[in-house]
Amino acid sequence: xxxxxxxxxxxxxxxxxxxxxxxxxxxxxxxxxxxxxxxxxxxxxxxxxxxxxxxxxxxxxxxxxxxxxxxxxxxxxxxxxxxxxxxxxxxxxxxxxxxxxxxxxxxxxxxxxxxxxxxxxxxxxxxxxxxxxxxxxxxxxxxxxxxxxxxxxxxxxxxxxxxxxxxxxxxxxxxxxxxxxxxxxxxxxxxxxxxxxxxxxxxxxxxxxxxxxxxxxxxxxxxxxxxxxxxxxxxxxxxxxxxxxxxxxxxxxxxxxxxxxxxxxxxxxxxxxxxxxxxxxxxxxxxxxxxxxxxxxxxxxxxxxxxxxxxxxx
Amino acid sequence: xxxxxxxxxxxxxxxxxxxxxxxxxxxxxxxxxxxxxxxxxxxxxxxxxxxxxxxxxxxxxxxxxxxxxxxxxxxxxxxxxxxxxxxxxxxxxxxxxxxxxxxxxxxxxxxxxxxxxxxxxxxxxxxxxxxxxxxxxxxxxxxxxxxxxxxxxxxxxxxxxxxxxxxxxxxxxxxxxxxxxxxxxxxxxxxxxxxxxxxxxxxxxxxxxxxxxxxxxxxxxxxxxxxxxxxxxxxxxxxxxxxxxxxxxxxxxxxxxxxxxxxxxxxxxxxxxxxxxxxxxxxxxxxxxx
Numbered sequence: 001x002x003x004x005x006x007x008x009x010x011x012x013x014x015x016x017x018x019x020x021x022x023x024x025x026x027x028x029x030x031x032x033x034x035x036x037x038x039x040x041x042x043x044x045x046x047x048x049x050x051x052x053x054x055x056x057x058x059x060x061x062x063x064x065x066x067x068x069x070x071x072x073x074x075x076x077x078x079x080x081x082x083x084x085x086x087x088x089x090x091x092x093x094x095x096x097x098x099x100x101x102x103x104x105x106x107x108x109x110x111x112x113x114x115x116x117x118x119x120x121x122x123x124x125x126x127x128x129x130x131x132x133x134x135x136x137x138x139x140x141x142x143x144x145x146x147x148x149x150x151x152x153x154x155x156x157x158x159x160x161x162x163x164x165x166x167x168x169x170x171x172x173x174x175x176x177x178x179x180x181x182x183x184x185x186x187x188x189x190x191x192x193x194x195x196x197x198x199x200x201x202x203x204x205x206x207x208x209x210x211x212x213x214x215x216x217x218x219x220x221x222x223x224x225x226x227x228x229x230x231x232x233x234x235x236x237x238x239x240x241x242x243x244x245x246x247x248x249x250x251x252x253x254x255x256x257x258x259x260x261x262x263x264x265x266x267x268x269x270x271x272x273x274x275x276x277x278x279x280x281x282x283x284x285x286x287x288x289x290x291x292x293x294x295x296x297x298x299x300x301x302x303x304x305x306x307x308x309x310x311x312x313x314x
Numbered sequence: 315x316x317x318x319x320x321x322x323x324x325x326x327x328x329x330x331x332x333x334x335x336x337x338x339x340x341x342x343x344x345x346x347x348x349x350x351x352x353x354x355x356x357x358x359x360x361x362x363x364x365x366x367x368x369x370x371x372x373x374x375x376x377x378x379x380x381x382x383x384x385x386x387x388x389x390x391x392x393x394x395x396x397x398x399x400x401x402x403x404x405x406x407x408x409x410x411x412x413x414x415x416x417x418x419x420x421x422x423x424x425x426x427x428x429x430x431x432x433x434x435x436x437x438x439x440x441x442x443x444x445x446x447x448x449x450x451x452x453x454x455x456x457x458x459x460x461x462x463x464x465x466x467x468x469x470x471x472x473x474x475x476x477x478x479x480x481x482x483x484x485x486x487x488x489x490x491x492x493x494x495x496x497x498x499x500x501x502x503x504x505x506x507x508x509x510x511x512x513x514x515x516x517x518x519x520x521x522x523x524x525x526x527x528x529x530x531x532x533x534x535x536x537x538x539x540x541x542x543x544x545x546x547x548x549x550x551x552x553x554x555x556x557x558x559x560x561x562x563x564x565x566x567x568x569x570x571x572x573x574x575x576x577x578x579x580x581x582x583x584x585x586x587x588x589x590x591x592x593x594x595x596x597x598x599x600x601x602x603x604x
Contacts, residue, residue, distance in 0.1 A: 115495060117491060117494065117495060120494070122420055145497050145498065145499050146497065147497070148494065148495055148496065148497035149496075149497030150497075152495065152496070153491075153495035155488060155491065155492060155495075157488055159486075159488035159489055159491070159492040160492075161489060161492070161493070161507055161510070161511070162489075162510065162511050163510070171493070171496065171498075171506070171507070172496030172497060172498060174498060174502065175498070175499075175502075220492065223492075223496065224495070224496070227496055227497055
C-alpha cells in the first residue's frame, strides 16, 4: 500500500497533502515524533490558496486542493431530534477524508447530507449550508437528481440491482445522452477503475447477484463511477466484507482519491488511518477534531479524540 | 449420577417430550387444513371428469330437453369477462399499490386508501354485484359482459393494490437508495428498479387475483347474467362458467347436473393452471442468488 502512496506522489506531485497521508501510514505503531499540529483553519486556508476551485474532468488534470465541499454550521434534525449540531468542515479536492466516531455520532448523517439522500426521510430538516464548488446544494434551485450525478455514493452493504453485471453499471447512464456503444465503453472504463474488469469481462451478462460480496461492492463502486461523479461518498464500504475483500477495496480507495474527492465513513480506525489524508472525529453530532490524519491519530488536540483513537472511548 | 444431573436429565426429557407433542399437534393441524382442499379436488374430479368430452369443450348448450351440448361458450365467456376485468383492474391496482408503497407510506391519504382497500376486500361479493348492477346495468339498460367485468374489477383493484404494495415494500431500501444515489429521477427508480425487483411478487399477486375472480359467481348473477349462445359482444349478456355451473347445478335434470360437475372440474383445472403459470413467470432471471 505504500507503493500506491509513493506512486501517487510521483504522479501528481501533490507532495504537501500526500506526505501527510503516507507519513501517517508508515508511522503506524512506530514511535516517531509527530509533526506539529496544524490548526484546522490553517489547513483549509492553505488548501484554498493552493488553487482556484473548478471541478469536472478538466480540473482533474491540474493539481488542486481547494475545498470542493464545505459545510457551514450544518444542523440536521430528524423530527425534534437534532443529529448534527453545527458542523463546519471543508473537504479538499481529490483527497480522501475519513469521518470517524462512535455509532450514532452523526457521521453517516453528515455523509448523506452531502448528496441529499436524507431528503426522503420523513421529518428530516437541514439548517446551515452545504457548499459543493461554492454552491449551496440545499438552495431551492438545486435538483437533487443532478447533484447526485456529481456526488456518487457507495453503501455499507453491497447493493447491486437484480440485473446483469453490465446492466448494473449502465443503469445510471440513462438520460446522459450516450449511445449504447458509449454506455458499453463507459461500463468497461468504470469496471477497470473499480478493479473488476478482469474478473467479469467474460460474463457481463450474468446476474450481478452471483458475484461474491467483495466483487459486488466493487461493482457498486463501478456503477457509481460510471456516472462520472467528482465526489464519491463511501459509507463504511468494507464493513460487510471479509478482510481480503476489504483490503482490495482499501487499495481501490487509494487509487480513487487521486481522481476523486472521496469521503469515507469508517468504523475501522486502522482503515481510516491507512487510506485517509484528513480525518474528522465526530462525537454527539459535533466535529471534535479535524486535521491531517497523522495529526489526528498521533497528536490529537482534544482529549476525547485521543481517547477514541486509542480505543478508550467507543 | 448424582441428584443434580438426575434432575437436569429429567427436566430435559420432559422438555423434549413436550416439543415432540407440540410438533405432532402442528402436523395434525396441517392435515386437518388439507382435508377439505383434497376432498373438494378429488370429489370434483371424480364427479366431473366423466362428463368432460370434446363436445363439452367445443359446443354451446343443447336446447332444453335435448341431450348433449357443452359449455364452450361459458369457458370463453369466463375468459372474456375475467380478462376484461383484469385489463381494467390490474393497471389501476398496481398503480395504486405503487402510490401506497412509495408515496403514501405515512401520509393521511395513503392511510385512508389503505384502510378503504382493506374494507373493500371484505365486502361480500353479492354487494359488489348490486353496486355494479346499479352503476352499469341500470344506466345502460342491459346486462352485459362489460357490467360483469366492472363488478369483478371492483373486487380486483383493492386486492391487487394491497398485494402490489406488499410486493414493492419487500424490495429492500438498499436497492432503492442505490438507484436514487445514481442521480436518476424517482419515477425511473420505481419503474426500472423497484418494479423489476418486485416483478415476481407483482405477477403472482395479479395472477392470484385473477384466479380468485374466475371463481366468483355472485357479482356476475345480475351483471353478466347468462347466455346460452356464443358471446355477442361486450354489451350483451354473456355466459360464464361459474354462473352456468350454478344454473345447471340447481336444474332438475340429471344430465345438466352432470355437466355442472364437469364445468366445476374445468374451472378448477383452469384456476390451477393460472397458479402454476403465475409461479413460473414469477421466477426472475437475475433475482436468484446462487
